[in-house]
Amino acid sequence: MTRLPDRVFITEVGLRDGLQIEKRILSTHEKLALARALIDAGHTSLEVTSFVSPTRVPQLADAAELLAALGRTPGMELKALIPNIRGAERAIAAEADVLVFVLSATDTHGAHNLNRSTDESLAELHEIVRTAYAAGVRVDISLSVAFGCPFEGNVPVEKVIGLADRIQQLGISRVSFCDTTGMATPRQVQTLAEALKHKLPEIDPAFHFHNTRGLGLVGVMVALQQGIRRFESSVGGMGGCPFAPQAAGNVCTEDMVHMLHEMDIETGLSLTRLIEAARLAEKLVERTLDGQVMKAGPRLHLHSQDGCK
Template sequence: MTRWPNRVSITEVGLRDGLQIEPRILSTHEKLDLAHALIDAGHTSLELTSFVSPARVPQLADASEFLAALRHVREVEFRALVPNLRGGARAIAAKADVLVFVLSASDTHGKRNLNRTPRDSLAELREIVGMAADAGIRAEVSLSVAFGCPFEGDVPVERVVGLAREFQKIGITRTTFCDTTGMATPRRVQAVARALKSELPAIEPTFHFHNTRGLGLVGVLVALQEGIERFESSVGGLGGCPFAPNAAGNVCTEDMVHMLHEMGIETGLDLNRLLEAARLAENLVGHKLDGQVMKAGPRLNRSDSGGE
């Protein structure tokens, strides 16, 4: 008999992973409206932005200003993705609560996305951890293409676990394992989760799925069965990696929360307010989003219409 966790933690990544691929660049004021709507829904962990080159990702060019505008908000963790030492220094100066260093599990994706291999990135990670410690800030890792690479195919589970072991040696206790282009299958999710639990029981894994091939919530369900209790998701299903082909569609926050609540799993989030935030996000980006519960409503919503 499957025993689900009683509660899971969800980090909202729509403001970073979601907006970075959008053709319409939102103003800082518009982002603040969405951030406050997500906080009002109960979010206590938001990946706000990334300190990358504005030329490469103009949607996130206001990273410092956006963080500064939310510094007065208490009891919410504001996270910033950083690809290198320069980005780390900028995030520290902007007073991010957590630095999330991004690193690829495959050589080809690493070279195309970050201009370095995973082994090259490890050297920078050591310096990032030191910088963060000196500033009193926690450092974490986001491991891209952990469930499959669009350029190399399947990434061996042994390689994923081996990299996580290196992170742990450097002092990282939390790592996010990302399905960057929606290549995760139930079998691969199970294999990664079981290997991490068996070989690295001291780490706290977070799983991050994309719904590119319609398996996003399936991945969440399998991960729950394997005892994973930390997830990332995006309001309305916004998002995707601009440096990987066909990477659209993060797991939708409100769809995942609807599923979890129906399973009796607590999230600390208010589904109705999440739906309001999703509608706001849809209005801001100017096109329909992929969230299903936003379209159909929660399962027990009453309908006046008849049926066959």
């Protein structure tokens, strides 16, 4: 069997990617309670919000207020998604620790999600990098539809590698390769991970899967076998892109952590407290979430024989 990593690092994206498509808009106080529950579970990297137009994503209109309420904590990384230079300036002013610039791998998705082509976004990224670095703030990249576009179909791995190379030339090493609508197959995951390892070894990749077609944890497993050590996931399995059809269903954080712990892979997270956070999230959004471990409990969660026949 392929040797798996001894430790993986998880960025929780439920507060941003999860809440951005929920019908119920949470108050800043409710988001703060969920954030603290996730921090209590051991998370040290949270993508907490995005600085996008509040008319397009009203669920995250309180981005600055939430960051101010959380404050800066040593050892804690609070990330904010940004689509453009205006978003970058707002996020820097709100004292986000990391800016996550969202970039579409296809022009059609970029037009729907960002109102611009891939090249137009890359051109603006130059200015964002200068502005962020002058403020001492790191820039990461979230590369959308890296495994397939709901409008254009398959995205060739050569195109994804080419975009990652252009990103690297700007001095950015952390890139999240996102399966925005759950189109990734095990073979695609293996091919991209191998290409990154051999062609762009300086890139520090994270893989971000959606479980739209039931292959989210399969993607995680294949990525692990290729040595990928950073992943993004969402509490309770919430989330999805509001500007792409049928995008619902991030990989569920507590389900992934349960799988990893059963393979003796360390995460630094408490599964018990993650389940508590998922139940809180379910209560706050007022609907049943997709996570399985929050319903069934861990594998060795035993039951009383009373009432069994």
